[in-house]
Ligand code: ADP
């Protein structure tokens with residue numbers, strides 16, 4: 690499978706067309722952004738780690754019955770995925786308070802919820818990805834009621850599979866962002882990536898941050914945190 694023309698360059702990945710109109714190749718970059726694009730930098734080795742970790746997790750989810758866009762890992766940074774039409778929603782699941790949840794509701798980080806929460810942002814950079822509810826998503830015609838129900842059920846299923854997996858490697862899955870897409874037949878699959886860029890990971894014993902918060906908050910040890918997550922997942 691060969692790349693033909695570049696279709697899109699995002700903040701963290703490039704997307705290329707292939708000779709098969711139903712497949713695209715994603716190429717993961719080391720570029721990192723945060724704070725709504727205001728903070729820019731490089732995390733050496735991030736592209737390869739996110740690519741490999743995302744592919745591993747997508748395959749684990751497939752085994753557990755969650756349909757995903759994953760097709761084939763080509764090399765360290767590049768993967769063939771099914772081309773989807775992205776549903777313009779960022780779907781965020783939380784198990785423990787952190788980040789914008791703690792800030793918005795004036796609570797400390799680290800409160801363990803009795804049940805996971807779900808929230809949606811309208812994926813629109815110009816509007817800074819505003820928080821919306823399901824009725825807003827329907828009014829804006831971002832997805833149908835049936836699609837929203839499917840997405841919610843899939844997102845909670847992803848959470849239960851990943852939460853258990855990460856706990857088994859000594860990591861608390863605090864929160865994460867998912868994106869879903871439509872295949873040509875209209876069915877919904879999990880798309881984009883699952884990585885330390887899109888999840889908060891805390892060491893189960895020490896609560897040490899092992900994710901992009903180290904970059905967002907200028908904590909140092911960013912590359913080491915990504916490497917540590919890679920070692921835990923792949924046991925290397
Ligand atoms: P952003 O667009 O937020 O800067 P990225 O740099 O990660 O994000 O770019 C990757 C883009 O590819 C995103 O817009 C994402 O929604 C999109 N995408 C992810 N998976 C697929 C897929 N299977 N088919 C088509 N587009 C995808």
Ligand code: UDP
Pocket residue numbers: 779781787788789790818864865866886887888889901
């Ligand atoms: N997240 C993401 N992309 C975004 C916004 C959030 O991947 O554009 C992830 C983030 O890594 C975290 C979760 O979604 O795991 C919840 O993020 P939050 O709403 O707390 O926002 P933040 O504090 O990152 O602004």
